[in-house]
Amino acid sequence: xxxxxxxxxxxxxxxxxxxxxxxTDMTIETGEVFGIVGHSGAGKSTLVRLINLLxxxxxxxxxxxxxxxxxxxxxELRAFRRKVGMIFQHFNLLSSKTVADNIAFPMKLAGIYxxxxxxxxxxxxLARVSLTDHANKYPSQLSGGQKQRVxxxxxxxxxxxxxxxxxxxxALDPQTTQSVLKLLADINRELGLTIVLITHEMDVxxxxxxxxxxxxxxxxxxxxxxxxxxxxxxxPTTRDFVFESESIDHEELQEDLQKAxxxxxxxxxxxxxxxxxxxxxxxxxxxxxxxxxxxxxxxxKDTPYGQLTLSLVGGDLNVAMQEFEAADVHVEVxx
Amino acid sequence: xxxxxxxxxxSEIGWAxxxxxVMVGMSLLFSVLIGLPIGVLxxxxxxxxxxxxxxxYAVLSFVVNVLRSVPFIILLIVxxxxxxxxxxxxxxxxxxxxxxxxxxxPFFARLVExxxxxxxxxxxxxxxxxxxxVRQIIFGALLPEALPGIIAGITVTAITLVSYAAMSGVIGGxxxxxxxxxxxxxxxxxxxxxITVALxxxxxxxxxxxxxxxxxxxxxx
Numbered sequence: 001x002x003x004x005x006x007x008x009x010x011x012x013x014x015x016x017x018x019x020x021x022x023x024t025d026m027t028i029e030t031g032e033v034f035g036i037v038g039h040s041g042a043g044k045s046t047l048v049r050l051i052n053l054l055x056x057x058x059x060x061x062x063x064x065x066x067x068x069x070x071x072x073x074x075x076e077l078r079a080f081r082r083k084v085g086m087i088f089q090h091f092n093l094l095s096s097k098t099v100a101d102n103i104a105f106p107m108k109l110a111g112i113y114x115x116x117x118x119x120x121x122x123x124x125x126l127a128r129v130s131l132t133d134h135a136n137k138y139p140s141q142l143s144g145g146q147k148q149r150v151x152x153x154x155x156x157x158x159x160x161x162x163x164x165x166x167x168x169x170x171a172l173d174p175q176t177t178q179s180v181l182k183l184l185a186d187i188n189r190e191l192g193l194t195i196v197l198i199t200h201e202m203d204v205x206x207x208x209x210x211x212x213x214x215x216x217x218x219x220x221x222x223x224x225x226x227x228x229x230x231x232x233x234x235x236p237t238t239r240d241f242v243f244e245s246e247s248i249d250h251e252e253l254q255e256d257l258q259k260a261x262x263x264x265x266x267x268x269x270x271x272x273x274x275x276x277x278x279x280x281x282x283x284x285x286x287x288x289x290x291x292x293x294x295x296x297x298x299x300x301k302d303t304p305y306g307q308l309t310l311s312l313v314g315g316d317l318n319v320a321m322q323e324f325e326a327a328d329v330h331v332e333v334x335x
Numbered sequence: 336x337x338x339x340x341x342x343x344x345x346s347e348i349g350w351a352x353x354x355x356x357v358m359v360g361m362s363l364l365f366s367v368l369i370g371l372p373i374g375v376l377x378x379x380x381x382x383x384x385x386x387x388x389x390x391x392y393a394v395l396s397f398v399v400n401v402l403r404s405v406p407f408i409i410l411l412i413v414x415x416x417x418x419x420x421x422x423x424x425x426x427x428x429x430x431x432x433x434x435x436x437x438x439x440x441p442f443f444a445r446l447v448e449x450x451x452x453x454x455x456x457x458x459x460x461x462x463x464x465x466x467x468x469v470r471q472i473i474f475g476a477l478l479p480e481a482l483p484g485i486i487a488g489i490t491v492t493a494i495t496l497v498s499y500a501a502m503s504g505v506i507g508g509x510x511x512x513x514x515x516x517x518x519x520x521x522x523x524x525x526x527x528x529x530i531t532v533a534l535x536x537x538x539x540x541x542x543x544x545x546x547x548x549x550x551x552x553x554x555x556x
Contacts, residue, residue: 052464074468081466092461095555096479106465109475138555158465 002028002051002194007060009046020046022219023060028196033188035205035226036198037241038215044198048164051196052084053077082110085155089167091147093139099150100126100135106157125153129183145176152183165197169204181208202245206230206300214238227300231268231307246296256293257335262313268330269306282323287315342524347514352534354428355510358500362432363493366439373399373440374447375473385469402441407499410438411506431500431508438499443492450484451477483554490546494539501535511535
C-alpha cells in the first residue's frame with residue numbers, strides 16, 4: 001500500500017518556490033492498477049517520481065507498506081528502489097548493452113544474485129515479454145514496442161512489488177499501445193504487482209486501471225474508481241479528458257441536442273445491464289418514442305458499459321424513468 | 336631520387352619517428368589516465384548533475400581553462416623547472432612528456448565532460464531508479480554509454496599531441512619535430528623538412544582512421 005500524507009513538492013526557481021505538487025493525500029492499494037491522468041505540467045511526473053524518491057518531497061510523509069520512506073538513508077533507499085520497477089516514455093535502455101544485458105543490469109547492480117540466477121531470470125523474462133529471439137540484439141535494432149517490452153522485463157528483473165509507468169505508451173502507435181497495456185494488465189493479474197501509471201490519455205486509464213486520480217495544476221482534482229470517474233466526471237478537467245477520449249465535440253453535441261424534440265436523457269449502463277434489450281421493452285411499456293442522439297458501447301477494464309443520449313417524445317415519461325432505474329441504469333436528465 | 340634526398344639520413348628519420356611515437360603514446364596514456372577522471376568530475380559536479388558542487392566545479396574548470404589557454408609553446412617553457420624536478424631533465428623524449436601531458440590532459444578532460452553530457456539524462460534516471468549508487472552509475476551506465484564519444488576524444492587528443500610533440504623540438508624535445516627544426520629549418524635542408532612533415536601527415540591520417548573505425552565499432556545507436 002502506498003500512502004501519501006500531505007506530500008508536497010516545490011522547486012526553487014530564482015529564489016522563489018514554485019509548487020509542482022500541492023499538499024496531497026492519496027492511498028494506492030496493494031495489487032491495484034492506479035492511473036494518474038493530467039495534461040503535461042499538471043504534476044503527474046513529479047508525483048510518480050516521489051514514489052521512488054527520484055524527486056525528494058518538500059514536505060509530508062510517503063508510507064510504503066506502513067514504512068516512511070522519506071526517512072531512509074542512502075543505502076536503505078537504494079535497497080528500496082530495487083523493489084520498485086520503473087518504465088519510461090522513451091524506454092531509457094542502455095544503447096551500449098544488448099537486450100539480455102539490459103534486463104540483467106538491475107540484478108547486477110543489486111550485487112546479490114549469482115551468475116546462474118541472473119541468466120535463468122533473464123531467460124524467463126525474455127520469454128514473458130516474447131523477446132527470446134532478440135536476446136543478443138542492441139536496442140537500436142528494435143521497434144518501439146519491443147523496446148518498451150525490454151523496459152518492462154528490466155523493471156521486473158529484481159521481482160519488484162510496485163511498478164511505476166511514466167507515460168509508458170505515449171511514444172507508441174495505437175496497436176503497440178494495446179499490446180503493451182495488455183502485457184501490463186497480465187503482469188498485474190499474474191504477479192499481483194501494484195502498478196502506478198501516469199498518462200495523458202484517458203483511453204489508457206479506461207483499458208487497464210482500477211482507480212484513477214485526475215491532476216490539474218499540481219492538485220489531484222478528482223479520484224475514484226475508473227468507472228465512476230469515467231462515466232460521471234465531476235471536475236471540468238476530468239470532463240475534458242473524457243470527451244477527448246470519446247472524440248466528442250462538445251459544441252457539436254449541444255447543437256444536435258438543440259434540434260431534437262422532447263426530453264433528453266443520458267443513460268449509463270454498466271456490467272450486465274449493457275446486454276439487456278431494455279430500450280424496446282421500456283418503449284412498449286411506457287409508450288414513449290425515442291431517437292438515439294449519440295451512443296457508445298465499450299469496456300472499462302473488464303466491465304462492459306454503454307452510454308446513450310436519447311430524446312423521448314410522447315407516452316408516460318415517469319413510467320419510462322422507473323423502468324430504467326429498475327433495470328439499474330443511471331439516468332441523467334439533460335433537458 | 337638519391338640527389339633529391341641527399342641530406343636525409345634514414346636511420347636518423349627512423350629513430351626520430353620512433354621517438355615521436357613514444358612521446359605521443361606515453362603522453363596520450365597519461366593524458367587519458369589524468370584527463371578521464373577530471374572530465375568525469377567536471378561532469379558530475381556540474382549544474383544539475385549527480386554531485387552538483389558549484390565551488391568544486393568552478394575551481395576545476397578554472398584550472399583546466401588556464402592550462403588550455405596558455406599557448407603550448409609557452410607551456411613548454413614554463414614547465415621546464417617542474418619537468419626537471421619531476422624526471423631530472425627537460426630534454427629529450429622523457430623531458431617532453433610532462434609538458435605534453437599538461438597540455439593534453441585538460442584538453443581531453445573537456446572532451447570527456449562534453450561526451451558525458453550527451454548521454455541521455457533518462458538513462459541516468461533509469462539507473463538511479465534501479466537502486467544504483469554513484470559509482471555504479473558512472474561505471475555501469477555513463478562511461479559505457481559515452482564510450483564512442485570518449486574514443487573520438489582520444490583520437491582528437493592523440494592528433495593534437497602529435498603536433499604538440501613536434502613543437503617540443505623547439506626546446507630540445509626529440510622526435511620528428513626536433514629533426515625538422517635542427518636540419519630542415521636551421522640547416523636549410525628542405526628535403527628533411529619535407530620528409531618529416533610527410534611522416535607527420537601519415538601519422539595523423541592513420542590515427543584518425545583507426546579512431547573512426549573504433550568509434551564505429553563501439554557505436555550501437
